[in-house]
Amino acid sequence: MAFALTSSSSSTAISGSNFPRSTSSSDLKVPQIGSVRLAERHATVNLSRRRCAVKAVNADPKRNDSIVPLAATVAAPEVLEKEEAEDFQQLAKELDNASPLEIMDKALEKFGDDIAIAFSGAEDVALIEYAKLTGRPFRVFSLDTGRLNPETYRFFTEVEKHYGIRIEYMFPDAVEVQALVRSKGLFSFYEDGHQECCRVRKVRPLRRALKGLRAWITGQRKDQSPGTRSEVPVVQVDPVFEGLDGGIGSLVKWNPVANVDGKDIWNFLQAMNVPVNGLHSQGYVSIGCEPCTRPVLPGQHEREGRWWWEDAKAKECGLHKGNLKEDTAAQVNGIGNGAANANGTATESDIFNSQSLVTLSRTGIENLARLENRKEPWIVVLYAPWCRFCQAMEESYVELAEKLAGSGIKVAKFRADGEQKEYAKRELQLGSFPTILFFPKHSSKPIKYASEKRDVDSLMAFINALR
Ligand code: SF4
Numbered sequence: 001m002a003f004a005l006t007s008s009s010s011s012t013a014i015s016g017s018n019f020p021r022s023t024s025s026s027d028l029k030v031p032q033i034g035s036v037r038l039a040e041r042h043a044t045v046n047l048s049r050r051r052c053a054v055k056a057v058n059a060d061p062k063r064n065d066s067i068v069p070l071a072a073t074v075a076a077p078e079v080l081e082k083e084e085a086e087d088f089q090q091l092a093k094e095l096d097n098a099s100p101l102e103i104m105d106k107a108l109e110k111f112g113d114d115i116a117i118a119f120s121g122a123e124d125v126a127l128i129e130y131a132k133l134t135g136r137p138f139r140v141f142s143l144d145t146g147r148l149n150p151e152t153y154r155f156f157t158e159v160e161k162h163y164g165i166r167i168e169y170m171f172p173d174a175v176e177v178q179a180l181v182r183s184k185g186l187f188s189f190y191e192d193g194h195q196e197c198c199r200v201r202k203v204r205p206l207r208r209a210l211k212g213l214r215a216w217i218t219g220q221r222k223d224q225s226p227g228t229r230s231e232v233p234v235v236q237v238d239p240v241f242e243g244l245d246g247g248i249g250s251l252v253k254w255n256p257v258a259n260v261d262g263k264d265i266w267n268f269l270q271a272m273n274v275p276v277n278g279l280h281s282q283g284y285v286s287i288g289c290e291p292c293t294r295p296v297l298p299g300q301h302e303r304e305g306r307w308w309w310e311d312a313k314a315k316e317c318g319l320h321k322g323n324l325k326e327d328t329a330a331q332v333n334g335i336g337n338g339a340a341n342a343n344g345t346a347t348e349s350d351i352f353n354s355q356s357l358v359t360l361s362r363t364g365i366e367n368l369a370r371l372e373n374r375k376e377p378w379i380v381v382l383y384a385p386w387c388r389f390c391q392a393m394e395e396s397y398v399e400l401a402e403k404l405a406g407s408g409i410k411v412a413k414f415r416a417d418g419e420q421k422e423y424a425k426r427e428l429q430l431g432s433f434p435t436i437l438f439f440p441k442h443s444s445k446p447i448k449y450a451s452e453k454r455d456v457d458s459l460m461a462f463i464n465a466l467r
Contacts, residue, residue, distance in 0.1 A: 103256035124219025247453035356401035384417035
């Protein structure tokens with residue numbers, strides 16, 4: 001992580017390159033940008049004696065792309081090491097009555113350069129204000145889906161100028177957007193739901209961003225969506241996404257305004273004279289992509305302005321899917337009967353699409369399992385396309401398949417939900433989705449991958465140990 005900071009009694013300036021730690025090939029597409037400059041230090045709080053473990057090594061007072069990647073890295077290893085043993089459930093209880101400022105301060109103190117604020121361009125600008133007030137360096141990233149309102153793009157720029165920061169924008173994969181739009185058109189979400197488009201334009205870019213972090217900060221509030229956000233804790237181990245170290249549990253999610261009412265956020269923004277998105281004055285409360293967001297009437301809940309043509313229960317774009325419970329939890333654990341989603345098969349498009357991957361039919365995997373001697377070993381994922389953990393490992397599994405192409409090891413997938421589930425449980429050790437099996441060359445018995453680390457390196461280590 002490139003990082004530089006200077007400090008004087010009146011000003012603090014930092015700059016840092018974005019999400020550069022990961023070395024997987026997919027990360028090469030990630031923009032290497034990002035800087036923060038606090039024009040005035042408003043550090044009126046002293047919530048902790050221990051301040052951020054970032055040393056002053058360089059100055060970057062101007063907005064200048066050319067010098068950002070040259071900045072030097074300083075992170076505090078001892079701070080990062082401490083996180084591993086932290087009980088975040090307990091911490092959430094301790095901080096439940098803390099102010100957003102205290103929570104923000106704690107988050108930035110703990111994670112320093114490995115945490116970033118997810119900024120949507122709405123009233124979550126309050127997070128940036130709180131971060132500024134801590135006096136600590138901080139990072140901000142935004143997902144540019146390509147479908148935002150012009151007002152939101154202008155607002156991003158205004159926020160950058162107001163805080164003297166560089167927002168680290170994340171963009172969707174151009175090839176994926178192209179495939180979606182060419183096959184289904186620009187407004188397919190009105191026909192078959194927003195999940196597919198959101199997955200391409202939001203969830204996957206977010207996943208890439210988070211893979212370079214150990215923690216992130218969101219503007220989720222309990223009052224935003226009674227159906228899905230009513231139990232949002234102020235801090236939690238992210239139940240869906242992976243962080244830098246890979247695997248479920250490698251990322252911490254902070255929600256400093258979880259307990260704050262929307263009206264109190266607005267009072268705060270007004271009191272601090274914070275710039276706001278021009279769409280708010282046109283009746284927009286929740287702000288997202290232009291085709292999927294509309295103003296709400298007085299008395300209407302803000303989430304009624306999002307994906308209004310869909311069932312209210314489904315109004316998460318995938319960024320905070322961990323909030324979804326009940327029937328979806330059964331799906332995620334692979335223990336539900338799938339009825340909630342027509343055997344989990346009706347509305348989701350398939351995943352793990354790559355020419356380097358073999359798609360096994362029921363007959364195909366039965367044959368594979370029967371063979372005593374195979375020409376080559378196989379690795380097979382048993383998956384369900386609606387399972388968020390399967391979705392989370394999609395990129396790494398496809399990358400694995402591409403790496404192993406021509407190596408003598410076959411990489412395959414078998415869709416094991418719906419009517420295949422009983423067979424997979426009985427014959428293929430399916431416990432939950434995804435289940436990864438290695439079929440050695442000279443044995444009919446597949447070996448189950450036990451770890452939850454599903455990054456390419458971990459999967460390669462598994463294969464290399466058995467091939
Ligand atoms: Fe696509 Fe709408 Fe989701 Fe934006 S909010 S990514 S336009 S479905």
